[in-house]
Amino acid sequence: MQFEHDNMVGVHLAVALVNLDSSGSWAPEVLERALREYQIRRPRVTGSSGEEIRAWSRRMRLVFEASSQTELCQNINALLADGAGSVYLTTHDNLRPHLHFAPDGQDLQSRVKAVTAGGLAIFTMEAEGERLGVCALGSCRTAFVDTSRNGRRAYCCARCANTDAVRRHRNKQR
Template identity: 80%
Template sequence: MVGVRLAVVLVNLESDGSWLPETLEEALRDHQIRRPHVTGSASEQIRAWAKRMRPVFEASSRAERCRTVNALLADGAGSVYLTTHDDLRPHLHFAPDGRDVQSRVKAVTAGGLAIFTMEAEGERLGVCALSSCRTAFADTSRNGRRAYCCARCANTDAVRRHRRRPQ
């Protein structure tokens, strides 16, 4: 889940205008990316990658989502291998630890999106249905029918629909 959660954060950082090197480094630390120091060039490469990830959340079909994730895997993931570093349980790595931070971010997000898409049968990634929001999210709810990024956006939309009804 780390990869898909990081993908959500990066896509939303890029689209909401809060992209700063400090914010990016904090997000990378929060999502367990080791040695998250980001130079200006690395920040711009990761930002471009975040823009490339947004269509995964906006895809209108499973096939479109899979094509988009496959393109990310082709460009971002290297050899997949299992590891148990730092006394963690076995988990997958999609790039060697020695790679630069932008390569590791690309690999972990591409791999995370691929695994999540497979587990969710091509569903459960989306953008908020509130037209003024468009925040990306990964739906981990029980029923998998989430259409809004948060309860506030759902309530705002419900109130707008109610007020538009003829009295």
């Protein structure tokens, strides 16, 4: 799935990185593929940049697991303090005007931190502190961004929702 280069790229990249870390498939080529998918330019991962991005993804998980808007904002503010540089508006590659949170010349991990911290902040503001979460199925730790119409999504996918519904139904039958 390709995203238009806008502020949603950062929040979707954040979800992808958090879930990539949880899946246990954190290999340089897998990480590079995810970074390319979300339009991170020059996504050449080295051992140190990969480990720094992995540590960052673990910090981002706290955003999705926040139990209140206050905690959510505190977690995002911590990411912004450590990840977002000077914000500026730009156009390049025939794209419409959009925000950058770090100069293009910075190293890979700095650019990833900047785009994800900024994307999470903008999305959270536009979604009024809602619509970021972790799957409600107890055995699933998948983070998600709720882009549904009603904003009441509790599961990462229909499979997890159905699994939980079947479990609840069976418990009621007992």
